[in-house]
Amino acid sequence: MIEISVSSAAGGYSVTVGRGIAAELAARISADAGASPAVVIADANTGPLLGRRLAEGLGAICFEIPPGESSKTLAWVERAASAAVGAGVDRGSTLVAVGGGVVGDLAGVVAATLLRGIRLVHVPTTLLAQVDSAIGGKAAVDLPEGKNLVGAFKSPVAVYVDPELLIGLPEREFKSGLAEVIKYGVALDEELFTRLRDRRAEVERRDLETLTAVVERCCAIKARVVSADEEERGERAVLNYGHTVGHALEAATGYTRFSHGEAISVGMAAACAIGVNVGLTPAGVEEQQRELLDSYGLPFAAVGAATTEQVLALVARDKKARGGEVPWVLLEALGRATPGHRVPPDVVAQAVDRVLAEVG
Ligand SMILES: NC(=O)c1ccc[n+]([C@@H]2O[C@H](COP(=O)([O-])OP(=O)(O)OC[C@H]3O[C@@H](n4cnc5c(N)ncnc54)[C@H](O)[C@@H]3O)[C@@H](O)[C@H]2O)c1
Ligand SMILES: [Zn+2]
Numbered sequence: 001m002i003e004i005s006v007s008s009a010a011g012g013y014s015v016t017v018g019r020g021i022a023a024e025l026a027a028r029i030s031a032d033a034g035a036s037p038a039v040v041i042a043d044a045n046t047g048p049l050l051g052r053r054l055a056e057g058l059g060a061i062c063f064e065i066p067p068g069e070s071s072k073t074l075a076w077v078e079r080a081a082s083a084a085v086g087a088g089v090d091r092g093s094t095l096v097a098v099g100g101g102v103v104g105d106l107a108g109v110v111a112a113t114l115l116r117g118i119r120l121v122h123v124p125t126t127l128l129a130q131v132d133s134a135i136g137g138k139a140a141v142d143l144p145e146g147k148n149l150v151g152a153f154k155s156p157v158a159v160y161v162d163p164e165l166l167i168g169l170p171e172r173e174f175k176s177g178l179a180e181v182i183k184y185g186v187a188l189d190e191e192l193f194t195r196l197r198d199r200r201a202e203v204e205r206r207d208l209e210t211l212t213a214v215v216e217r218c219c220a221i222k223a224r225v226v227s228a229d230e231e232e233r234g235e236r237a238v239l240n241y242g243h244t245v246g247h248a249l250e251a252a253t254g255y256t257r258f259s260h261g262e263a264i265s266v267g268m269a270a271a272c273a274i275g276v277n278v279g280l281t282p283a284g285v286e287e288q289q290r291e292l293l294d295s296y297g298l299p300f301a302a303v304g305a306a307t308t309e310q311v312l313a314l315v316a317r318d319k320k321a322r323g324g325e326v327p328w329v330l331l332e333a334l335g336r337a338t339p340g341h342r343v344p345p346d347v348v349a350q351a352v353d354r355v356l357a358e359v360g
Contacts, residue, residue, distance in 0.1 A: 004220050007227040008137055010155040015135055017216045017342055019208055022050055022162040023121070026057025029096060033058075036092035040085045041107045044065040046099040046125050050165065054098060054123070061087045065106065069255070072102050072141045073199065080110045081170055094119040094157070100126035100173070101133035103152070108139020112154035113359050122159040126169060127177025128260070130161045131184070131218035136226040136236075148319075153231070161219060163212045174206070176261030179298050183268060186289050187241040188225070190335030192217050197292055204296070239341035240320065241329045242268030246353060250312035252306035258299075260341070265293050266355050269300035273351040274343055275330035285334050301358040308353045315348065
């Protein structure tokens with residue numbers, strides 16, 4: 001078991017990663033929670049998996065939402081908040097999020113706003129949530145106008161990561177999380193990249209020793225980056241490697257054709273090509289990234305999925321865009337991405353063209 005510290009303006013917290021730690025959570029959480037009633041929030045899959053058992057151990061209710069992005073709404077914030085009030089929460093109460101990024105984001109918004117803020121504990125149950133969304137204190141829900149438009153920074157008081165929970169995760173979700181893991185390797189950690197290449201068989205069959213080591217490494221990277229730049233003024237932006245084109249592709253295809261992981265996989269291919277074209281990324285890196293994505297069955301092209309014009313229009317509307325210009329996260333080397341690059345529009349168009357036209 002390892003403990004990773006995250007520093008935050010709100011006080012800092014630790015991320016504990018340990019195989020089997022889920023069984024000890026009621027004791028750990030109640031030891032810190034005091035006398036105020038706790039509330040567990042889960043979805044219809046993670047409630048039966050862990051949420052209900054944990055709620056029982058805490059003497060709490062387990063509020064369950066329907067699984068999936070369509071529950072990340074203000075309507076579900078209201079329902080969850082009402083259920084928590086019905087359960088007698090007070091300002092010392094703890095909200096425990098047991099689930100993937102959807103439950104975690106919804107819980108973050110509730111915990112940030114209910115009684116002007118109550119304690120939040122994350123127990124992430126998807127690979128994406130364990131290595132990404134549970135760490136860093138961002139929370140948001142969707143509006144009909146777009147994703148993640150209403151939210152807050154809400155640091156948890158603790159994050160508990162149990163890689164054993166990933167054993168029953170559907171393959172598509174696991175693979176989507178792996179794209180994020182590969183992103184950490186490509187953008188921030190060459191050693192992780194090498195491990196993912198050399199231990200692919202173990203990673204893919206979810207060998208727990210290998211998986212735990214990989215999850216630990218990713219949590220440590222995310223913790224380090226967000227501790228240095230909580231509000232994304234600089235370095236934190238490197239975590240968005242592959243996400244500019246990735247998000248645009250997801251939006252252009254109605255969020256159904258590609259998983260988030262597949263979309264950012266294509267986005268990484270585009271970002272890497274841009275880096276090569278502007279002379280920043282060594283050509284060999286593109287080949288290495290492509291081979292790794294391909295070996296994990298992740299796409300580096302999305303032939304005919306959308307038009308270049310559609311994707312470029314969505315790129316220009318990226319949340320990070322300022323005055324119509326998007327700052328790009330590009331690779332200087334394998335394991336070293338840097339944010340804030342200005343790229344001529346024709347270079348972007350060429351790279352987008354390529355990922356939409358190339359036969360993989
Ligand atoms: N706050 C952040 O910093 C941040 C970062 C990245 C992504 N996100 C958000 O995260 C969300 C996506 O999260 P996600 O990919 O975890 O999806 P998700 O929460 O929808 O979970 C995916 C599916 O897996 C099921 N599931 C979860 N854990 C399981 C388990 N252990 N075993 C079996 N099934 C399980 C869920 O019920 C769901 O059906 C998006 O809304 C995204 O915007 C937030
Ligand atoms: Zn992502």
